Amino acid sequence: MNLITHIGKYLVLLTRVFSKPEKLTIYYKETIKEIDKLGINSIWIVVIISVFMGAVITIQTAYNTENPIYPKYLIGLTARDTLLLEFSSTIVALILAGKIGSNIASEIGTMRVTEQIDALEIMGVNSASYLILPKIVATIFFSPFLCIMSMFLGIFGGWVAGVSTGVMTSQDYIYGIQYAFVPYYIVYALIKMAIFAFLITSISAYHGYYSQGGSLEVGQSSTKAVVHSSIFILLFNVILTQLLLS
Amino acid sequence: MIEVRNLSKSFDNAKVLNNINMVFDKGKTNLIIGQSGSGKTVLLKSIVGLHDIDEGEVIFDGIVFNHLNFKEKKEMRKEIGMLFQGGALFDSSTVEENVMFPLDMFTEMSFDERRERANECLKRVNIINANQLYPAEISGGMKKRVAIARAIALNPKYLFCDEPNSGLDPKTALVIDNLIKEITIEYNMTTIVNTHDMNSVMEIGDNIIFISNGSIWWEGTKEEIFDTDNNELNDFIFASKLSQKIKDLKNQR
Numbered sequence: 001m002n003l004i005t006h007i008g009k010y011l012v013l014l015t016r017v018f019s020k021p022e023k024l025t026i027y028y029k030e031t032i033k034e035i036d037k038l039g040i041n042s043i044w045i046v047v048i049i050s051v052f053m054g055a056v057i058t059i060q061t062a063y064n065t066e067n068p069i070y071p072k073y074l075i076g077l078t079a080r081d082t083l084l085l086e087f088s089s090t091i092v093a094l095i096l097a098g099k100i101g102s103n104i105a106s107e108i109g110t111m112r113v114t115e116q117i118d119a120l121e122i123m124g125v126n127s128a129s130y131l132i133l134p135k136i137v138a139t140i141f142f143s144p145f146l147c148i149m150s151m152f153l154g155i156f157g158g159w160v161a162g163v164s165t166g167v168m169t170s171q172d173y174i175y176g177i178q179y180a181f182v183p184y185y186i187v188y189a190l191i192k193m194a195i196f197a198f199l200i201t202s203i204s205a206y207h208g209y210y211s212q213g214g215s216l217e218v219g220q221s222s223t224k225a226v227v228h229s230s231i232f233i234l235l236f237n238v239i240l241t242q243l244l245l246s
Numbered sequence: 247m248i249e250v251r252n253l254s255k256s257f258d259n260a261k262v263l264n265n266i267n268m269v270f271d272k273g274k275t276n277l278i279i280g281q282s283g284s285g286k287t288v289l290l291k292s293i294v295g296l297h298d299i300d301e302g303e304v305i306f307d308g309i310v311f312n313h314l315n316f317k318e319k320k321e322m323r324k325e326i327g328m329l330f331q332g333g334a335l336f337d338s339s340t341v342e343e344n345v346m347f348p349l350d351m352f353t354e355m356s357f358d359e360r361r362e363r364a365n366e367c368l369k370r371v372n373i374i375n376a377n378q379l380y381p382a383e384i385s386g387g388m389k390k391r392v393a394i395a396r397a398i399a400l401n402p403k404y405l406f407c408d409e410p411n412s413g414l415d416p417k418t419a420l421v422i423d424n425l426i427k428e429i430t431i432e433y434n435m436t437t438i439v440n441t442h443d444m445n446s447v448m449e450i451g452d453n454i455i456f457i458s459n460g461s462i463w464w465e466g467t468k469e470e471i472f473d474t475d476n477n478e479l480n481d482f483i484f485a486s487k488l489s490q491k492i493k494d495l496k497n498q499r
Contacts, residue, residue: 022351110337118296119334122406123348124323 010206016128017136017202030134031141038100038135038201039142043149045099046092050083050150053091054157057082062167072168076176079158081185088150089189090237093196096143097229101204104135105225108208109218117209132205136198143197144190151189188244195236200229247272248293248404248436253302255292255460262288263460266302272436274452275427279441281482285460286440287331290408293438294326295319306404324352327397327435329407329426333389335381335396341368342377345395352400367395371425387418391425398429405430407439411446423449444483447471456482472496 021027061078108131111117120127155177162168204225211221248270255263262285270276280286291297293304295311304311306322314322335344345364349355355363368377371391381389390410397405407426411419427450430437439446447454448468456464456479464471464479472493474480484490 026350114332114337115330115334116336118291119328119330119336121296122294122323122326122328123351124320124326125351126320 009210010202013128013132013206013209014202016126017132017205019126019129021129021133022125027130027134030130031137034134034138035142038103038138039146042096042099042146045095046146046150047153049095050088050092050153051157051160053087054079054083054154054159055161057087057154058158058162058173059165059167062162062165072172073176073179075162075168076158076173077179078176079162079173080155080177080181083151083154083158084185084189087154088147089192089196090233092146092150093143093193093200093233094230096139096146096197097200097204097233098226100139101200101225101229102222104201104204105208105211105222106218108132108205109211109221110215112209112211113214113218128209132202132209135205136201139197139201140194143193147189147193148186151186191244192237192240195240196233199232199236203229203232247307248438249303249305250293251303251305253289253292253304254300255288255297256300261460263292263299266457266460266462268455268462268465270436270438271453273431273434274437275430275450276436276438276453276455277441277447277451278438278455278457279447279451279482280457281442284458286442286457287408288460289457290406290438290440294328294406295323324348324400325403327400327402327405329390329393329397329405329410331409331412333381333386333393335389335392337381340378340380341373341384341392344381344392345399348396348399363399364395367399368392370398370429371395386413387415387422390414390422394422394425394429398433401433403435405433405435405437407437407441409440409442411441411443416445419443419445420449426450442482444489458482 058075058079061075065074065078108117111131117127117131120130159170159173162173163170207221207225207228208218211218250266250268250270253263253266254261266289278286278289288297292299295304299312303313306325309322311319311322335341336347339347342361342364345367346360349360349363353360365377368374371394373388373391373395376384376388376392381392384392405426410422410426414422423446426437426439429435439450441447451468451471454464454466454468454471455462456476458478464474464476466474471479471483484493
């Protein structure tokens with residue numbers, strides 16, 4: 001199947017996803033469940049990765065700026081901007097593409113091959129909307145929290161690593177993270193994160209929804225979901241950066 | 247009553263169903279029999295609209311179902327119950343939640359009323375003390391019974407069963423067959439069952455249609471099926487040694 005067909009099918013699926021829900025209370029309950037499943041359950045992986053990445057960014061910056069010309073506070077500034085501009089949105093989104101993208105594709109794909117989606121359709125339920133809309137709403141709603149959490153934890157990890165290894169003082173780091181702070185960077189990261197969340201959920205759901213065959217094909221759909229989500233995250237990262245920062 | 251007129255369906259230029267014409271009576275268990283790959287499931291899914299048909303009409307009590315728009319079909323489907331081959335129960339929901347699902351979605355009943363109706367349906371299919379279990383925790387036969395309970399929760403007019411006995415032992419298969427028959431009479435539904443199980447044919451087959459290579463080869467009742475001179479059907483019926491032996495004994499008499 002060529003790219004145009006995939007895009008067409010994806011857009012048709014989205015029109016079904018965003019059609020009027022059968023019963024709002026049920027969709028609301030499903031959204032709460034998805035926030036727990038896709039959002040809350042992703043907190044730990046974001047915590048661990050953010051702390052360690054913040055630490056690594058700080059140490060690497062310190063070793064690459066071991067020159068008396070560069071002030072020490074530059075380490076904190078670099079760590080902050082790296083985390084705010086790229087890591088807490090793009091890298092966290094790529095990690096989430098692996099975690100929740102595969103989860104969504106395999107869940108919906110399994111429902112497809114075990115005829116659970118057919119069962120929904122037979123009952124008169126818009127299966128695309130019922131299964132996908134709560135996931136999209138949940139991830140768009142929750143991903144900015146993960147992004148903000150990642151920013152704080154990354155900066156904290158950087159501080160711990162920098163001070164404990166002695167590459168700089170606590171004062172330098174704190175001065176650096178406050179120096180020339182641009183609040184818009186946070187807005188930029190949150191906008192990117194929300195769009196990435198939509199891409200991850202909708203692309204993964206698309207691959208799951210159109211799975212055919214058995215467990216092997218569901219596995220393939222899950223892999224495609226992660227790969228395609230990651231590619232589109234990187235592509236949209238370029239587009240959004242140009243649109244939002246130029 | 248469901249009527250199918252000149253129904254044809256192809257997948258990638260391969261004709262799977264060819265000019266099918268048939269009538270399924272209300273209050274009766276209508277069986278579609280045939281070998282695996284004969285087109286039974288495609289026919290059933292074409293009738294309920296899960297597959298778009300290439301040609302023909304599917305008429306539910308005077309309403310041409312395949313001419314309805316998406317919204318009208320959705321409304322119509324609330325009157326359809328379907329039992330899938332594997333049960334198709336929602337894995338992440340308990341037995342009770344599965345049966346309550348159509349009630350949650352399409353009725354304005356209170357939670358207690360919905361639960362009462364779900365328990366009523368579960369009791370009808372002899373599922374007791376399993377309400378809080380998940381589909382993975384129950385047997386294949388129980389899954390089928392829960393799926394029947396879910397299918398009848400909204401008092402449907404039409405019931406479709408795709409291979410209801412697949413993967414079940416003969417005794418459990420008999421229980422499922424009789425349950426389908428009883429429910430059909432009780433709810434006065436038009437029931438269509440896809441099967442290749444000859445025990446089902448003898449137990450519940452009011453009207454039987456034999457299809458092979460996507461075409462109808464024979465129509466009749468369970469009383470007539472053993473006296474047919476249709477070679478295709480005879481090959482299908484007497485494929486096993488046991489059925490061949492029964493046939494020989496019958497001929498000796």
